[in-house]
Amino acid sequence: MIEAMKLEEFTCDFKEDVSSRIPEANFDLCLTCGTCTGGCPASEQYGMDPRKFLRMLLLGMDDEIRKSPWAWVCTMCGRCMSACPMKINIPKLIYNVRASWDRDKRPKGIRGSCDQHIKSGNAMGVPKEDFVFTIEDVAREIRETQPEFSDLEVTADRVGAYMVLNQNSREPVTEPDELGPLWKILHKVKADWTHPTVMWGGENYCMFLADEEGWRYIMEEFVYHIEHNLKCKVVVNTE
Amino acid sequence: MKKYKIPHTFEFKSIIELYAQWIKDGTLKVNSDWNKDLKIKFTVQDPCNIGRKIGTNKIVDDLRFVVKAVVGEENFVDMVPNRSNNFCCGGGGGALQGGHTEQRRAYGKVKFDQIIETGAKYVITPCHNCHAQIEDMCHHHGGDYHTLHLWTVICLAMGILGENERTYLGPDLAELGLDIEGGIQ
Known part of the structure; x- marks a missing residue:
């Protein structure tokens, strides 16, 4: 059986960290509508998609986010942000996830x-x-x-x-x-x-x-x- | 440069804007007569960097102007969606060197299907990354289109495409404009 996550055990350090660098990224404004995901060719690769990735950031699943190889499958093409009603800057989130990897672990x-x-x-x-x-x-x-x-x-x-x-x-x-x-x-x-x-x-x-x-x-x-x-x-x- | 606030006085231009400008002011003399009877169909890949990422369709509209001028308006078939709403080919962001090959190819299937849907025999890709990815998609997903750099088609339409500059042309165009000695007619 899948064990339920206990949200109180998570902090959102990574989100705070990235937000401090790109205050206009609007992460907290996500409406979870999924428009980003519907129009993203990288959706479903490694079981991931932009909406899921953002939910993980907002829930504070920092380890999972930073370990996900999906950050290297997304091409930061910007289609998600351009379609997003709240203009959430997912490409910059991806960039910052990439930057959080040890340099010698990056592709x-x-x-x-x-x-x-x-x-x-x-x-x-x-x-x-x-x-x-x-x-x-x-x-x-x-x-x-x-x-x-x-x-x-x-x-x-x-x-x-x-x-x-x-x-x-x-x-x-x-x-x-x-x-x-x-x-x-x-x-x-x-x-x-x-x-x-x-x-x-x-x-x-x-x-x-x-x-x-x-x-x-x-x-x-x-x-x-x-x-x-x-x-x-x-x-x-x-x- | 904006990112790092590096001061500079030069300006950036895309070669595509210049092609369009030169064709409009008559400096670059091109026409599509060569394709009048052949009726070979072309589509075009919009690189994200000159479409969505600059926030205007100016350059991708110039791209269409140039392509139509050299292949004939009736021989140009657009993909849907296109311009600033295009799908990335999947080769960007370093993906071609990123090592996740299977995922990169699955990503590119969206673009591949769009290309096949146009029925075009040639895809003009004015970006080196897009060119490499779209060519790889053709081999991997079993397409029968050819992937061209933009300058190849412009030179072909001007009758100045040399013998060594035809790597990406299909057999239907491989010898167009060449004389039997291999020079240019």
Whole structure:
């Protein structure tokens, strides 16, 4: 037989803790309507759903919440919050659950990508020299094999370029030929642009890992490079 | 950057806004004539980051404008629900690296069913994570669609898509616009 929980044995320490960091999260306002759950593709995975997760938070089931692998199945897409009549910030709750895990217990793949990004400026861990070699190599091949683009220009860290690309590092690393089409479009519209080589990976696994320090470091380094070294006016997200 | 209050003077733009702007002002010359008789159907995946998470449909509407301009309005089939009310593909938030593969794929089944429902042969995914996840969904759940980056379709419509840049095209489009020497017509 299932033993009934004794609510008086629970305190809501975790809820208080998260609420103090995001006072606008509105956890206490949940109407238990289930709209979040009805529209969430992660519902039922590991027997969990957003409404249940929030009930557990409000009941003070801190251990169960913090141990649930569901925090890594939810993608923090925000559909629950957008549909919620009380605008409860479940994505930020998930982020804070992730942040409550010991760093070395968080998923290895995400942690590894975050560490690589801090170390080498992109989640794939590619050294700057290899990145520059790849873009020069792909650009040379296009110039040589596609006559219409024999004057294609691709630069890295060109100071004063109007635009700088913030590109997913998987493109140059796992499918470098996918760089060409975007370059050719930029060439056709005569855009004034360059690739940055500091924190050039557009992805951000430290954010997914809920590594505040790493996330901040990546952003600060990136902003400094664009603002003080390259002096670009526009950062273009390629996705 | 808002989160960490890092001061900066540059602004952020999405390449999709720029594509739309360039097409509207005539800088980027595209058309959908290539698909007039082929009538190949395309749908589009709305990345959460440029839809719901920015709080407006501005960029995802630009995305539709660009896609319709390059494949033809009559060849574009939207998923339901869409734009800021879309379903996440299940590849976001680090899920592709998060290790819970079985759960990630079950999550993605919602998106997979939406795609199949459109009957489209091609899904344009302007986000690398969405691209990887939606392609994996196709293999895992047994779909027959192809998953494309947006720049592939734009270059295809401009007749400037090179031989090496066609990895994700299906056999029906693999040679469109290429001459027999492998160069571009």
